[in-house]
Amino acid sequence: MTSEKITMPLALDKDGFLRRECPNCERQFKVLPGESNTNEISVSAYSCPYCVENAAADSWWTKEQLEYATKYASAKIVEPKLDKFAKDIKRLNKPAGFVRFDVKHQTQSLPNTLQEPNDMRKITLPCHPNEPLKIYEGWKGPVACLICGELFDQTAVDK
Numbered sequence: 001m002t003s004e005k006i007t008m009p010l011a012l013d014k015d016g017f018l019r020r021e022c023p024n025c026e027r028q029f030k031v032l033p034g035e036s037n038t039n040e041i042s043v044s045a046y047s048c049p050y051c052v053e054n055a056a057a058d059s060w061w062t063k064e065q066l067e068y069a070t071k072y073a074s075a076k077i078v079e080p081k082l083d084k085f086a087k088d089i090k091r092l093n094k095p096a097g098f099v100r101f102d103v104k105h106q107t108q109s110l111p112n113t114l115q116e117p118n119d120m121r122k123i124t125l126p127c128h129p130n131e132p133l134k135i136y137e138g139w140k141g142p143v144a145c146l147i148c149g150e151l152f153d154q155t156a157v158d159k
Helices: 063-092
Strands: 018-021 028-031 045-047 054-056 121-123 133-135
Touching: none
Parallel strands: none
Antiparallel strands: 018 028, 028 133, 045 054, 121 133
16 A cells, blocks of 8 residues: 655644644644744653643644545545546547446545634743643633643733
């Protein structure tokens, strides 16, 4: 089996933050994408800022991002292969042959890029000040660090 890599654009808010969703409590928050801004060894799991549960680093996609990724990959990878298959079948059909194939499929175009509102409030946690987060505006409970899971009350994060 071969694999193909594609680059997919993701929507960022006006401050450059990417929306994430906890696979446990399904609450959303935002992070600055890219390499970690800390000098630590790469993290294999992150903690939810709300419920503090850990999950693998690659499991924080929102439902909308996953749906978009599926449609995007289909348009970028599957569609060209279906087009080539249909052309190959058409080329192989002979006018005097006993069997004739006709392949039709509905072409899928690239989905519209997701739009990211500039919602949520930015916080900085004392343990990892180079890893700011955005959390729900009205969140009053403690907040856990995405990197180390340490809990902080609102007085420590509201600056």
